Amino acid sequence: MYDCIIIGGGPAGAAAAVYAARKKLKALFIAESIGGQSVVSESIENWIGEKSISGFDLGKKLEDHVRAQEGIDIKVSERVTAVAEDGDGFSVTSASGTTYQAKTVLVVTGGRRRKLNVPGEDAFLGKGVAYWAT
Numbered sequence: 001m002y003d004c005i006i007i008g009g010g011p012a013g014a015a016a017a018v019y020a021a022r023k024k025l026k027a028l029f030i031a032e033s034i035g036g037q038s039v040v041s042e043s044i045e046n047w048i049g050e051k052s053i054s055g056f057d058l059g060k061k062l063e064d065h066v067r068a069q070e071g072i073d074i075k076v077s078e079r080v081t082a083v084a085e086d087g088d089g090f091s092v093t094s095a096s097g098t099t100y101q102a103k104t105v106l107v108v109t110g111g112r113r114r115k116l117n118v119p120g121e122d123a124f125l126g127k128g129v130a131y132w133a134t
């Protein structure tokens with residue numbers, strides 16, 4: 001049984017994995033991908049510590065940081081389909097049918113971009129229309 005299962009591969013999930021490792025928790029980091037919505041950004045200019053970074057590069061840095069942690073099991077390309085209370089903890093089931101047990105679960109799946117659905121929005125994505133990773 002894990003102390004903690006972290007569901008979500010964006011900046012919040014990566015930070016949670018780093019903190020769990022620092023506290024020596026037995027943790028599972030599970031995500032469909034690492035980087036969250038930021039990976040589709042051409043240029044991020046409001047990420048503290050970086051003057052400008054592409055979403056892809058930010059995602060890679062997050063992944064490298066998580067993978068450098070000791071004591072964190074990492075499952076990427078795995079989608080969680082269910083979380084349920086289970087006795088003294090929780091069970092987390094993935095699309096592959098694998099079930100994991102934990103004392104606590106952090107769901108840090110972020111959000112999805114909210115499109116305006118106005119004419120030209122898709123054509124101007126990255127050319128004036130942007131979604132922010134904050």
